[in-house]
Amino acid sequence: MRSLITRPRVAAALLAGSALMFSPLSGQATARLPVGSADCFVPPASASAKGGHGPDTREVSAAEQKAIEARTAQLLKAKAARGIAVPKGALAAATVPVYVHVMRDAAGNGDVTNKQIADQITVLNKTFAGGESSAAAETGFSFTLAGTFRYNNNQWHKDKQSSSYRKQTRKGGANALNIWLVDFAYLGIATFPWDYDRSPGTDGIRVHFDSLPGGSIANYNLGETATHEAGHWFGLYHTFQGGCTETNDEVADTPAQSSPTNGCPVGRDSCSLPGLDPIHNYMDYSYDSCYNQFTADQSTRISQMWTAYRA
Numbered sequence: 001m002r003s004l005i006t007r008p009r010v011a012a013a014l015l016a017g018s019a020l021m022f023s024p025l026s027g028q029a030t031a032r033l034p035v036g037s038a039d040c041f042v043p044p045a046s047a048s049a050k051g052g053h054g055p056d057t058r059e060v061s062a063a064e065q066k067a068i069e070a071r072t073a074q075l076l077k078a079k080a081a082r083g084i085a086v087p088k089g090a091l092a093a094a095t096v097p098v099y100v101h102v103m104r105d106a107a108g109n110g111d112v113t114n115k116q117i118a119d120q121i122t123v124l125n126k127t128f129a130g131g132e133s134s135a136a137a138e139t140g141f142s143f144t145l146a147g148t149f150r151y152n153n154n155q156w157h158k159d160k161q162s163s164s165y166r167k168q169t170r171k172g173g174a175n176a177l178n179i180w181l182v183d184f185a186y187l188g189i190a191t192f193p194w195d196y197d198r199s200p201g202t203d204g205i206r207v208h209f210d211s212l213p214g215g216s217i218a219n220y221n222l223g224e225t226a227t228h229e230a231g232h233w234f235g236l237y238h239t240f241q242g243g244c245t246e247t248n249d250e251v252a253d254t255p256a257q258s259s260p261t262n263g264c265p266v267g268r269d270s271c272s273l274p275g276l277d278p279i280h281n282y283m284d285y286s287y288d289s290c291y292n293q294f295t296a297d298q299s300t301r302i303s304q305m306w307t308a309y310r311a
C-alpha cells in the first residue's frame with residue numbers, strides 16, 4: 001500500500017458504450033494511480049460490467065470531450081427554456097447530502113472514526129468554499145453528512161464487485177454524494193455527472209479510507225483526495241486533460257499542463273502556452289498540502305454541470 005504514495009496517478013477514463021446515445025461518453029474519472037507506469041486507468045467495458053477493473057491507457061478523446069460539451073450545452077439550453085437554468089454570472093449553489101459507506105473487511109479493518117468522517121466533511125466544505133487561499137473560488141456548494149453506514153465484507157473492502165456493492169448500498173438521488181471508503185491501489189475513483197442517467201446506481205466516489213484526515217497515507221492524508229474526486233463528480237476534468245492544448249480541461253483559467261504534477265514543484269511550466277502549471281489546483285495530482293484552490297471558471301463549470309445533470 002505504501003507504494004501508493006510515490007507514483008503518478010490517473011487520467012480520466014471511459015467505459016465503452018452500449019446502446020444509449022450518450023453512453024460512449026460516460027465513464028469514470030480516476031485519480032492518483034499508485035502503481036505501475038500507466039498514466040491512465042480505465043475499467044474495460046467487459047470488466048466494468050462485472051465491477052472489476054484493470055489498467056488501460058485510454059483517455060477521454062478530444063472528440064468525446066467535444067461531444068460531452070455539446071450535450072451539456074444542449075441540456076442547459078433546454079433547462080433555460082424551462083426557466084430552471086442558472087442566470088449568467090450566478091452559481092447554482094446547493095447543499096449536497098453526503099452518504100459515507102465504510103467498507104470494512106470481516107475483521108473490521110478499514111474502519112474510520114466518526115471524527116474522521118466529520119473532519120472529511122469539514123475539508124469538503126472548506127475546499128469548495130475557497131477557504132484555503134485568497135486566490136480560490138467559492139463554488140457555492142456545501143456538504144452535510146446525511147448518513148454513515150458500515151459494512152463488513154472482504155470483497156467490498158478491497159473494492160471488488162464494485163458495481164454490485166455500489167448499487168446495493170447507494171443512497172439518495174442525483175444530488176447526493178456517495179463516498180465509499182475502501183482499501184485499493186488508488187487514492188480515489190469518481191464517476192462523472194453525465195454518467196448518472198445511464199448508471200445511477202454506481203454514481204459517486206470511491207476513496208481510500210486512509211486518505212481521510214488522520215489517515216496513514218503520507219502526503220495524501222488531509223482529506224483532499226475526496227475534494228479531487230468530488231470535483232470529477234461535479235464534472236471537472238484533470239487540469240492536465242488534453243495536455244498542451246487550448247481546449248485542455250474546458251476551463252479557461254487553468255493554464256494547460258502536459259502531465260500530472262507530483263509533489264509541489266512551484267514554478268512548474270510544462271507547456272509553452274501561457275501560464276504556469278496550476279499545481280495548487282485540486283484537479284491536479286499534487287500533494288494534499290500543495291492543493292489550495294478551484295478557480296472561478298471551474299466554479300462556473302461545476303454550476304453548469306450541476307444544473308445540467310444533478311439539479
Ligand SMILES: [Zn+2]
Pocket residue numbers: 010011029030031032228229232238
Ligand atoms: Zn482525478
